[in-house]
Amino acid sequence: KRLILIGPPGSGKGTQSPIIKDEYCLCHLATGDMLRAAVAAKTPLGVKAKEAMDKGELVSDDLVVGIIDEAMKKPSCEKGFILDGFPRTVVQAQKLDEMLQKQGVKVDKVLNFAVDDAILEERITGRWIHPSSGRSYHTKFAPPKVPGVDDVTGEPLIQRKDDTAAVLKSRLEAFHKQTKPVIDYYSKKNIVANLHAEKPPKEVTAEVEKVLS
Numbered sequence: 001k002r003l004i005l006i007g008p009p010g011s012g013k014g015t016q017s018p019i020i021k022d023e024y025c026l027c028h029l030a031t032g033d034m035l036r037a038a039v040a041a042k043t044p045l046g047v048k049a050k051e052a053m054d055k056g057e058l059v060s061d062d063l064v065v066g067i068i069d070e071a072m073k074k075p076s077c078e079k080g081f082i083l084d085g086f087p088r089t090v091v092q093a094q095k096l097d098e099m100l101q102k103q104g105v106k107v108d109k110v111l112n113f114a115v116d117d118a119i120l121e122e123r124i125t126g127r128w129i130h131p132s133s134g135r136s137y138h139t140k141f142a143p144p145k146v147p148g149v150d151d152v153t154g155e156p157l158i159q160r161k162d163d164t165a166a167v168l169k170s171r172l173e174a175f176h177k178q179t180k181p182v183i184d185y186y187s188k189k190n191i192v193a194n195l196h197a198e199k200p201p202k203e204v205t206a207e208v209e210k211v212l213s
């Protein structure tokens with residue numbers, strides 16, 4: 001399947017995607033994870049992206065479209081994929097359509113992680129991630145077995161620099177102004193499934209499975 005996950009920061013996209021990936025055996029491309037890796041490695045791309053990310057603004061369309069274009073060439077992405085955090089603007093959605101059209105394929109479903117903004121601050125400020133895998137935990141809602149340590153690798157967890165209440169405000173603004181129109185774009189194609197993403201993780205997983213079955 002070819003899937004897109006859309007939702008505001010903290011809506012649970014990163015939490016659900018490994019489950020979807022394991023079940024449907026797809027390639028998982030998360031532009032945020034890829035950009036953070038580029039920033040950490042100080043690649044030319046990372047250097048260009050860092051300032052916008054620190055401020056909670058979107059990185060330019062050209063940069064992220066370039067990343068996705070490159071990543072989609074992986075053989076594991078030929079039969080299906082999960083795009084997590086992309087497209088975030090209508091321009092990105094149009095570019096994606098062009099890319100897929102060349103291959104003669106289409107997006108099957110857009111999973112809209114619908115939640116009220118009010119619950120996101122607690123989710124974001126309690127989030128801890130394992131940077132190399134992108135796995136996320138939460139001090140209250142999804143605590144690791146040992147505080148500050150990844151369950152799978154035993155490596156340390158970190159808090160993202162942009163996971164503060166102040167930066168969340170800009171990220172939400174970007175979501176409402178630039179990404180909500182992407183949901184409308186796909187609604188017109190009748191491929192959007194709305195999830196009740198404010199429910200506990202297991203219930204959201206059950207909704208995802210229902211939509212994809």
Ligand code: ADP
Pocket residue numbers: 007008009010013014031032033035052053054056057058059060061064084085086087088089092171
């Ligand atoms: P979250 O999962 O919390 O919504 P992400 O990890 O997806 O956040 O993204 C972190 C940051 O990376 C964003 O605030 C933005 O600066 C940048 N970013 C990620 N994906 C995109 C994209 N498709 N377009 C523009 N910027 C992006």
Ligand code: ADP
Pocket residue numbers: 007008009010011012013014015016123124126127128136137138139141142197198199200201202204
């Ligand atoms: P996103 O990738 O959309 O930014 P995450 O999946 O990283 O969001 O989730 C944000 C934070 O909220 C993480 O700390 C995660 O453990 C937690 N979380 C994810 N889904 C839920 C849920 N359904 N209920 C409560 N907390 C959740």
Ligand code: ADP
Pocket residue numbers: 006007008112113114115116117194195196
């Ligand atoms: P339902 O999922 O029951 O159909 P709605 O889709 O109307 O409910 O969404 C419930 C609330 O979440 C509304 O306040 C709506 O504006 C808001 N909302 C909808 N989609 C998103 C989204 N992707 N991100 C953030 N908020 C959203």
